[in-house]
Amino acid sequence: MLILLKKGTPEASAGLVASRLRMAGLAVHRTDHQGQVRLAAMGDTTALDWDEVRNWPDVEAAQKIPVPFKLVSRTFHPQDTVITVGRCAIGSDQLALMAGPCSIEGEAQAFEIAEQVAKAGATVMRGGAFKPRTSPYSFQGLGEEGLKILRRAADAFGLAVVSEVIDTQQVSMVARYADILQLGARNMQNYALLHEVGHAEKPVLLKRGLAATIEEWLMSAEHILSSGNSQVILCERGIRTFETYTRNTLDLNAIPVVRELSHLPVIVDPSHGTGIRNKVAPMARAAIAAGADGLLIEVHHDPDHALSDGAQSLYPAQYADLVGQIRTIATVLGRRV
């Protein structure tokens, strides 16, 4: 249920309403919008007589949230969520440009790429230290050592850090080095992990699962928000279809849909969304034109020798060109790089 308090309700009274809802066994989340306190009450809502609640002092209205994802919905939280990380305000007029290698492979590689993407305009550096790989015999990442390198490289060039976490036992360790915790497509419905990052103090980048509907994706975000962490960035990265020419089918339809349904920022990963280097820039442009809040792009200075995803990594110069193109397209939507 969504409970709207009257404008001008004093803090103490607002707290009192929340307490009464909690005493009925409900979990209560709060947001403020245009000077009005909005409370979402979740759980067994049959425990209260809502006609009576509507008569509580300070309560203006009480209504159902008409979608299964409650805290994630615009019904609960009408304005855009903006998540500030380093120099980047994700979800604002400024587009969030995240770039870097698929995997951190070593000091030289990380510093080289960090310098290049920072120069081109990126504000967040990506880089995997724990790699979920289809084959147990493939490169699995450098582990904590990789995170240390990534942190140093990013710091050297004023970048924030996003890196993937693949197990509950690892969350606090990764959070020591990364500014944003990434949950990969394969773990989108790993609920133990969603709850664990829901208790972390860091923003979470939640990739859409390979075969997840938009609703299921938002429900996974709901698991994080309901655990207490409202700093979630959604990331469309392509879905699995019958088409095999591209690695995945980038579902850009999802961008305007998510922006209507949810207040969370949504960015696009055209590298995994296409899997082919010379298709990344066209789809990155398309993502921004469709209204995405940013881009997550794989960049490598020597992709032919990359330990993973070389075929879909941009050269630094290509990335710089792309940022230039994005700059113009952004103006059409009243945004900037």
Place this chain on the structure above:
Amino acid sequence: MLILLKKGTPEASAGLVASRLRMAGLAVHRTDHQGQVRLAAMGDTTALDWDEVRNWPDVEAAQKIPVPFKLVSRTFHPQDTVITVGRCAIGSDQLALMAGPCSIEGEAQAFEIAEQVAKAGATVMRGGAFKPRTSPYSFQGLGEEGLKILRRAADAFGLAVVSEVIDTQQVSMVARYADILQLGARNMQNYALLHEVGHAEKPVLLKRGLAATIEEWLMSAEHILSSGNSQVILCERGIRTFETYTRNTLDLNAIPVVRELSHLPVIVDPSHGTGIRNKVAPMARAAIAAGADGLLIEVHHDPDHALSDGAQSLYPAQYADLVGQIRTIATVLGRRV
């Protein structure tokens, strides 16, 4: 096989090479590129000794076309195909803007919409007279009467006409009224119909099938080209996936892929690609940013009373706004409206 003749080969000699290939039972198609004659020879190519052919006078090279779609490929025909219809050069720097109602419903409706889309910048008017409908009990279109109305409305505002043909027995009749023959998604592998339009004198707009791979789509175009009609415009209109929030999943990845593989122009239909009015403009912008050669968009002045597809039709004013946005995005790609 692709046979390249030496530059400067006289016409008569080029004709001779073609004749010798035909005498071996092969079908021969010709294109000229940068002053060089290129011949595609199709059929049972084992009938010739190709090492010998390479020694024929005037033959510079003979090589396999490494894709199953031969005439459609850039290997055979490197430069972009440009198809001129009315004031529109489809496949050129000028974007092809096609718009109009799903179905022609009557004189007043057609003229009203024609005027509006022409004013906004469209050069081709769409409108169905024969509607393939899932249910036999739904509105099936006005038939030939609808085509007459469409033609008059388009003429009144200087627009060309595109309209769908759904059966072999109907092709010559539709061709009397329409400048472009549309083949719908459900008929993409209706080979009898592909061959029939392959013998028509009019350009063909070939929509991608609901579950067609890019390769199958190009193979269907190959059926048309191999029947003798090289004026084919491809149209991405969304594929069927597990996602149900949108009517289809618009596969914009296909745009850069098709542009690499083929010389044929490729446009996008974001109306069917999303099925939701307020998602059409974002995806139309995205399509142009991804490199599409144009847009096919459903516009209706009174969509709530449209006999089909009202929910995905833009209001004329929305269409005009969209064209304005497209204008800026086009500049990033060196194109114009």
Place this chain on the structure above:
Amino acid sequence: MLILLKKGTPEASAGLVASRLRMAGLAVHRTDHQGQVRLAAMGDTTALDWDEVRNWPDVEAAQKIPVPFKLVSRTFHPQDTVITVGRCAIGSDQLALMAGPCSIEGEAQAFEIAEQVAKAGATVMRGGAFKPRTSPYSFQGLGEEGLKILRRAADAFGLAVVSEVIDTQQVSMVARYADILQLGARNMQNYALLHEVGHAEKPVLLKRGLAATIEEWLMSAEHILSSGNSQVILCERGIRTFETYTRNTLDLNAIPVVRELSHLPVIVDPSHGTGIRNKVAPMARAAIAAGADGLLIEVHHDPDHALSDGAQSLYPAQYADLVGQIRTIATVLGRRV
């Protein structure tokens, strides 16, 4: 609307009710079930006051048919439809065993295979004369000559004939030779063709489209029934999914679903449903165990030299073994070969 007449209503009175419905502009279809006349009235049903109709003499009840496919539904026609072709009663306790080559390639091939499948227990011979092929450069079938051969071979061994029709202009010609007209998966939504076979006197075997939902498949059958031909046999042949190991994903779930929703017989084609010879027999057994009314299987005496689909064709001996296994499984469902 479904109008049930009182039991014992005389023929003349039943005709009168039908006439009154038709005079209101509705199309009327009739079936009899357990001594009761059932009328389905289709079209603009708002033209009548149904409360009034319920008071017409002889009318027992008038109710909505709660599915979009009306004549195809069990609501209209509760008992199983049985279609008799040659020695085979399709939809009865006797399983319909249809077998033969993908394409008719010549006299010797056709007679050889006809003899073998007849001996194994098949009652209907399949064989394509007009082949829809992805590539315009592949074998397209022998045409009418192929149909003549197929007819002679089938007659020689007491088999009925099923063969594909791919264009409206061809229906009456194919109907001269075949007992059952096959509509292929690619033409499931070729509405012009559906209407044409809807006017034919021969039963129609309607394959499910590659990406057709069960509802769309039944709606395509509705096009045929509403055109006047109620002899439709449905055929599941695999749908397109992300899995690429098999040619298609055979959706056997569809069998119990269709049997609940519709009175039409439904058979399975495990040859196209798997695309791999040694997977055909397991899936044929599974189809019968799931409740299918029969099987359509590709059999070739020399599949390595088949002009199409050799890789998925059974050897005659494999087919004979399979029929033996089916015989036992059929008993579990109270059926027989």
Place this chain on the structure above:
Amino acid sequence: MLILLKKGTPEASAGLVASRLRMAGLAVHRTDHQGQVRLAAMGDTTALDWDEVRNWPDVEAAQKIPVPFKLVSRTFHPQDTVITVGRCAIGSDQLALMAGPCSIEGEAQAFEIAEQVAKAGATVMRGGAFKPRTSPYSFQGLGEEGLKILRRAADAFGLAVVSEVIDTQQVSMVARYADILQLGARNMQNYALLHEVGHAEKPVLLKRGLAATIEEWLMSAEHILSSGNSQVILCERGIRTFETYTRNTLDLNAIPVVRELSHLPVIVDPSHGTGIRNKVAPMARAAIAAGADGLLIEVHHDPDHALSDGAQSLYPAQYADLVGQIRTIATVLGRRV
């Protein structure tokens, strides 16, 4: 690489070959087949000169394993793996019948269902204590208390226990109560969890992911085997497609495919594979007819009040009838209940 030793090679010599391979940095797994030792050597196989290895004493042959899943393949391990749990030999001629409620809800429910499924012929009881749920607000299972109840109920009726584990931190606890650790579809590519159960002493039931290809599914099994646990049971439970009538599309094609590619037993879950009670029995029969090694079926004595998956749970009497039908079908494949 697969290294075959000569028949009659003494144990000590076989150990020596394995040691030499390990000294080259390779992981070595061993199986014996028809009196012959077979070693799979994994890792950076370029570290050895394989022509030289072929000349080592006792080595008969060294060859590549032509599939990415090595230990899982029949190339490495030709005979069927049989996994013995309680009274059940999974992968043998005896079909593995696993049944029980979706979730353990309490003592009475668990004992009631255990008694009924045991009487019908099941040998393994299923029941969830930790439920992965799309919504954070749905019933999440009874946790460890649920496992205790499940164990007692199963023991009371001589059944083994299979139950799901959803996080690495939970594996050893679940293993205290369950005989088989289930990995759900959503966790099929949770590699941390795959490795954790790879170190457990209990067999693992690995469900196929919603959008996993057969190859990816086998690769996930490879993660478990390469971690040291070769007791893996595969379970097909339906994939996600465009069809929405059924909850999932049960891919029975996968049964004969997996049985050819791998030595691991493969069972089918028609409850999730259809999501509709009256479709479970037809698809269960089909699964056995297609060659599955067993069935995992949801049974509930009061499905209308089940806390999860009631709509797809069989009544105990339906389950008993089904087992009777399976008994006959099994004979066709030389198997028994």
